[in-house]
Amino acid sequence: MAAYAALVSLITTMDQIHKHPRLSISFDTNRMESIIEKVGLLLDFVENDTHGVISTQVEVLESQIASAANAAEDLIESHAVGQIQAMKDAKRKFIKPMNSMRLLCCLKKAVTAESDLVDDQIHGGSISVVDLQTVIEDMDSVKKKVMAFKEESGSRDDMQPTYSMPTATTTASSSATLVTTDKNTMVGFDQQLIQLLYTLTGQQSNRQIIPIYNVKQLLLQLLAEKHSQIDNGIDEQLLGEKLYKRLWGRRYLIVIDDIWSIEAWDKVSRFFPDNDNGCRIVVTTRISNMATHFGSLLFELSFLDENQSWKLFCKKVFRHALCPSKLEDIGKEIVKKCKGLPLSISVIGGLLRRSHMTQEYWKYIAKDLISILNFGNDENCLSILSLSYNYLPAHLKPCFLYMGIFPEDHEIRVSQLIKLWVAEGFIKSNESQSLEEIARVYLYDLIDKNLILKHNLGSDGRIKICKIHDLLRELCLKVAQKDEFFCVMEDIQRGIERGRRIVCNEELLQAEYESRVIDTLQLASVTRSLVTSVDSRLSNSRLLRVMTINNEFEDNYLHGHIVDQVNMRYLAYNKFITSSDIINLPSSIGVLWNLQTIIMRRNKIKAPSEIWEMRQLRHVDIWGLHLPEPPKSGDQKEDEIVLQNLQTLKRVENFVWSEEACERVVNVRKLQIVYDRHSKRSNDYSLYNIGKYLHKLESLTCFSYGLDNVLQKLTFPSSLKKLHLQGYKADWKDLRVIGLLPNLEVLKLKYLSAGERVWNPVEGGFIRLKFLFIRSIDLVNWNADSSHFPVLEKLFLIGMFELEEIPLDIGEIPTLGLIQLVWCSESAAISAMKIAEEQENAGNDGLQEKMKQSEDITNFTRNNFQAVTFKA
Numbered sequence: 032m033a034a035y036a037a038l039v040s041l042i043t044t045m046d047q048i049h050k051h052p053r054l055s056i057s058f059d060t061n062r063m064e065s066i067i068e069k070v071g072l073l074l075d076f077v078e079n080d081t082h083g084v085i086s087t088q089v090e091v092l093e094s095q096i097a098s099a100a101n102a103a104e105d106l107i108e109s110h111a112v113g114q115i116q117a118m119k120d121a122k123r124k125f126i127k128p129m130n131s132m133r134l135l136c137c138l139k140k141a142v143t144a145e146s147d148l149v150d151d152q153i154h155g156g157s158i159s160v161v162d163l164q165t166v167i168e169d170m171d172s173v174k175k176k177v178m179a180f181k182e183e184s185g186s187r188d189d190m191q192p193t194y195s196m197p198t199a200t201t202t203a204s205s206s207a208t209l210v211t212t213d214k215n216t217m218v219g220f221d222q223q224l225i226q227l228l229y230t231l232t233g234q235q236s237n238r239q240i241i242p243i244y245n246v247k248q249l250l251l252q253l254l255a256e257k258h259s260q261i262d263n264g265i266d267e268q269l270l271g272e273k274l275y276k277r278l279w280g281r282r283y284l285i286v287i288d289d290i291w292s293i294e295a296w297d298k299v300s301r302f303f304p305d306n307d308n309g310c311r312i313v314v315t316t317r318i319s320n321m322a323t324h325f326g327s328l329l330f331e332l333s334f335l336d337e338n339q340s341w342k343l344f345c346k347k348v349f350r351h352a353l354c355p356s357k358l359e360d361i362g363k364e365i366v367k368k369c370k371g372l373p374l375s376i377s378v379i380g381g382l383l384r385r386s387h388m389t390q391e392y393w394k395y396i397a398k399d400l401i402s403i404l405n406f407g408n409d410e411n412c413l414s415i416l417s418l419s420y421n422y423l424p425a426h427l428k429p430c431f432l433y434m435g436i437f438p439e440d441h442e443i444r445v446s447q448l449i450k451l452w453v454a455e456g457f458i459k460s461n462e463s464q465s466l467e468e469i470a471r472v473y474l475y476d477l478i479d480k481n482l483i484l485k486h487n488l489g490s491d492g493r494i495k496i497c498k499i500h501d502l503l504r505e506l507c508l509k510v511a512q513k514d515e516f517f518c519v520m521e522d523i524q525r526g527i528e529r530g531r532r533i534v535c536n537e538e539l540l541q542a543e544y545e546s547r548v549i550d551t552l553q554l555a556s557v558t559r560s561l562v563t564s565v566d567s568r569l570s571n572s573r574l575l576r577v578m579t580i581n582n583e584f585e586d587n588y589l590h591g592h593i594v595d596q597v598n599m600r601y602l603a604y605n606k607f608i609t610s611s612d613i614i615n616l617p618s619s620i621g622v623l624w625n626l627q628t629i630i631m632r633r634n635k636i637k638a639p640s641e642i643w644e645m646r647q648l649r650h651v652d653i654w655g656l657h658l659p660e661p662p663k664s665g666d667q668k669e670d671e672i673v674l675q676n677l678q679t680l681k682r683v684e685n686f687v688w689s690e691e692a693c694e695r696v697v698n699v700r701k702l703q704i705v706y707d708r709h710s711k712r713s714n715d716y717s718l719y720n721i722g723k724y725l726h727k728l729e730s731l732t733c734f735s736y737g738l739d740n741v742l743q744k745l746t747f748p749s750s751l752k753k754l755h756l757q758g759y760k761a762d763w764k765d766l767r768v769i770g771l772l773p774n775l776e777v778l779k780l781k782y783l784s785a786g787e788r789v790w791n792p793v794e795g796g797f798i799r800l801k802f803l804f805i806r807s808i809d810l811v812n813w814n815a816d817s818s819h820f821p822v823l824e825k826l827f828l829i830g831m832f833e834l835e836e837i838p839l840d841i842g843e844i845p846t847l848g849l850i851q852l853v854w855c856s857e858s859a860a861i862s863a864m865k866i867a868e869e870q871e872n873a874g875n876d877g878l879q880e881k882m883k884q885s886e887d888i889t890n891f892t893r894n895n896f897q898a899v900t901f902k903a
Contacts, residue, residue, distance in 0.1 A: 034097040036428075042459070046460075048107065073174065096173055111598075284311045347481065365393070381479060382480060413505065436517060445497055450627070517560070533558055535562065560576065577600060602626065616637065624645075640660075657683075657686075673697065686716070766790075776802065778800060805828055839866060
C-alpha cells in the first residue's frame with residue numbers, strides 16, 4: 032500500500048533528521064510538530080479505520096495521502112541533502128594540502144562558510160517557510176477529507192474489520208526464533224502420485240521424460256553452482272558441456288519446474304545424456320503442447336473436486352483441528368468459489384487462518400469473494416488472489432508488493448529482503464525490537480498467509496531463502512503499477528522517469544536498448560530506488576536512497592560519484608570482483624549521513640576513519656574490508672562515537688580489536704573476521720576483547736590462513752549462537768570452552784590443524800547445539816555419546832579421511848534427523864550404517880533403508896531422518 036509506505040517512510044526520515052546532531056536544529060520546530068501530528072492521524076486511519084471497504088472513495092483518499100506524504104518527505108529530505116552537500120562543498124573548497132598553521136586557519140574559514148551556507152539553505156534555499164506551509168496545508172486538506180469519511184462510515188453497521196488476529200512477535204532480545212510448523216500439503220493427486228512413482232522406479236532402462244527461465248541460470252542450478260563460483264563470461268554451451276560430463280555414465284533424476292517453452296527445453300535437453308540405465312527427468316509445464324513434444328508419458332493434473340478442495344482448505348485454515356460447525360457452511364461456500372484451484376484455496380486459507388473466527392467476518396469475506404468474480408475465466412485466479420491482498424493488514428501490504436521487484440522464479444535471500452524493507456522505510460519502529468526483528472515478523476506473517484514461500488532453511492533453522500509464486504508476483508506487478516508503487520522496465524515507457532522505484536529488466540540491456548534505457552533513467556529526478564544492471568552512474572536524483580547494481584563497477588567510481596549520492600541508505604554491488612589492488616574509499620564517504628547498508632563484492636577495500644562516525648550504519652558487508660583504528664574519543668560524547676545501530680560487520684581483515692574499537696560496535700550481532708599470512712602475531716590483535724565487550728554477538732566467523740595460537744587468545748561471549756572457525760592451528764582441548772557456551776546452536780569447524788587427533792567433548796557441554804559441521808580435520812578418534820550432544824539435529828562430516836568411526840551412541844540422540852558424509856573413510860561410513868541398523872532394531876518403525884547403488888553414492892533414511900548420505 033503506497034499510503035502506508037509513504038507515511039511510515041516520512042516518520043522514519045523525520046526521526047533520523049531529528050536525531051542528527053547537525054540537521055535537526057535547522058527545521059522549524061512548530062511546523063515539524065504540526066506535520067507529525069497530521070501524519071499520526073493519517074497513519075491511524077490507514078491502519079485502522081478503512082474497515083476493509085475497498086471503494087473508489089477509499090482508493091482516492093489513500094492516493095491523496097500518499098501524494099501528500101511523498102511531497103512532505105521530498106521537501107524535508109531535499110533540505111537535509113542540501114545542507115549535507117553544502118558542508119561537503121565547503122570542506123572541499125577550503126581544505127587542501129598545507130602546513131599545520133595554514134590548515135588551522137582554513138579549517139576556521141570552512142566552519143564559518145559552512146554555517147553561512149546552512150543559513151542560506153534555511154532562509155532562502157531548498158526549503159522555505161512558504162514551501163513548508165504549503166505542505167502542511169495540503170496534509171491538512173487530506174486530513175479533513177479523512178475526518179469526513181470517518182464520520183460518514185462510522186455509523187455503518189455492515190463494515191467488518193479486515194485485520195488478521197495479532198501475530199506473536201519476537202522479544203526485544205533476539206533470542207526468540209520464529210518458526211513455522213506448516214508443512215507442504217498434497218491433496219487430490221494420490222493416484223497421479225502412485226503412477227509417477229511407478230514411472231520413476233520402473234524397470235525401463237532408457238531415459239524417461241515425464242512432463243507435468245533463463246537457460247543459463249537453469250544450467251547453473253543443475254550444476255548446483257552460483258554465479259560467484261564460476262566465470263561470469265562462460266556461455267551456455269560451456270556450462271551445458273560441463274553438465275553433460277558430470278551426468279555421463281551416471282543414473283540421475285532431474286526435476287525441472289515450469290519449463291516455459293519448447294525452445295528452452297531444446298536448449299537444455301541436449302545436455303542430458305541417455306545412459307540407458309534408468310535415468311528420469313520430471314518436467315512441469317503450463318504449456319499444453321509441451322507435453323506432446325516430449326513424446327513421453329503425460330500426467331495431466333485436473334482441478335480439485337469438492338471434497339478435495341474442502342480437505343485442503345481445512346488443512347490450511349485449521350491445520351490439524353476440525354472446522355467449527357458454525358463456520359462449515361460458509362466455509363464451503365468460500366471454497367466453492369475457488370473452483371478447485373489449489374493456489375487460490377491455499378491463499379484464501381492463509382487469509383482466514385488468523386482471522387476472526389466468526390460467521391459475520393467469514394460472510395463478509397464470502398461476499399467480497401463473490402463480488403470480484405465477475406471477470407472472465409482467465410482472470411479468475413488473479414481476482415481471488417487480489418482478495419487476499421486487499422485484506423492484508425496495512426503494514427504488510429508494501430512488504431508484499433515489494434516482492435514484485437525480483438525476477439520470476441528468483442531465489443530471494445531473506446537477509447537481503449529485510450535490509451531492503453528497512454531501507455525503503457516500510458518498517459515502523461517500536462521500543463522493544465530492532466527494525467530487522469520487526470521485518471522478520473512481517474515476513475513470517477506473509478509466509479503464514481501463503482503469500483511467500485519458504486524455499487531453504489539456514490543452519491540455524493530459520494528461513495534463509497524465500498520465493499514468490501509467479502501468479503502472486505503478477506498480482507504484485509498489477510497492483511504496484513496501479514498504485515505507482517514501483518515500475519518494472521519491461522519496455523521503454525513514457526513517464527517512467529517519474530517513478531519513485533524503478534527496476535530495470537535485464538532483457539533491455541541488449542545493445543539496441545541500453546542507450547535508450549540510460550537516457551530514460553538519467554531523467555529520473557525523483558527516483559528513490561534503482562535496481563539495475565546497466566551503468567551505475569545513471570539517476571540524477573539527489574534523493575536516491577536504494578541502489579542495487581548487478582554489474583561491475585569501475586574503481587574510480589568509488590573515489591567520486593559514490594559520495595554524490597549523499598542520501599543513500601542501501602548501496603549494493605552484487606557482482607563479485609577479485610583484484611590484488613587495494614581500493615581506498617574516499618574520506619568524504621562520511622557525508623552519506625543516512626547510509627544503513629553497504630555491500631561490496633570486491634576484495635581489498637580500505638575504509639577511511641570517517642566510517643566510525645557514520646551513525647546510521649546497520650550492515651557493512653565488504654568482502655575484504657580493511658578498517659582503520661578508530662580515532663580516540665577525546666572530549667566527544669559517548670553517544671556520538673558509538674555505532675548504536677551496527678548489527679553486521681563482514682569481512683574485516685587483520686584488524687586489532689582494541690577496547691576503543693569494541694566499544695564502538697557493542698551492539699554488533701554478526702561478525703566475520705579474517706587473518707592471513709601477512710598479518711601480525713596473534714598477540715597483537717586483542718581478540719580477548721571480543722568476548723569481553725560484544726555481549727550481543729550471536730554469530731562469529733573467524734578465518735585464519737597461517738596464523739598460530741589464535742584460539743588461545745580468542746574469547747567468546749555467552750550470547751553466541753553460531754560459531755564458524757576455519758584454518759586455525761589448535762588442539763581439541765582448545766575447543767572445550769566452546770562446548771560450554773550456553774546458547775551455541777550451530778558449530779562449523781573447517782580445515783583445523785589439531786595437534787591431538789582425539790576429541791573428547793567436555794561433559795555437560797553443547798547443551799543447545801543443533802547443527803554440527805566438520806570438514807577436513809585430521810581427527811582419528813571421536814569419543815562421545817548422546818549425552819554430549821543432547822539436542823543435535825544435523826551432523827555433516829566432509830573430507831574426514833582419518834576418522835575411524837562415528838560414535839555409535841550418537842544414534843541415540845532423539846532429535847537427530849540428518850547425517851551426511853562426503854569423502855570420508857570407509858570405516859566412518861560403515862559406522863553410520865550401524866547407527867541406522869541399531870535404530871531400526873530398537874523399534875524405530877519409520878526407519879527405511881533405501882540402498883541406491885551407483886558409482887559413489889549410497890542413501891538411506893529413517894523415522895525423522897531426512898537422509899544419510901555417503902560419498903566416496
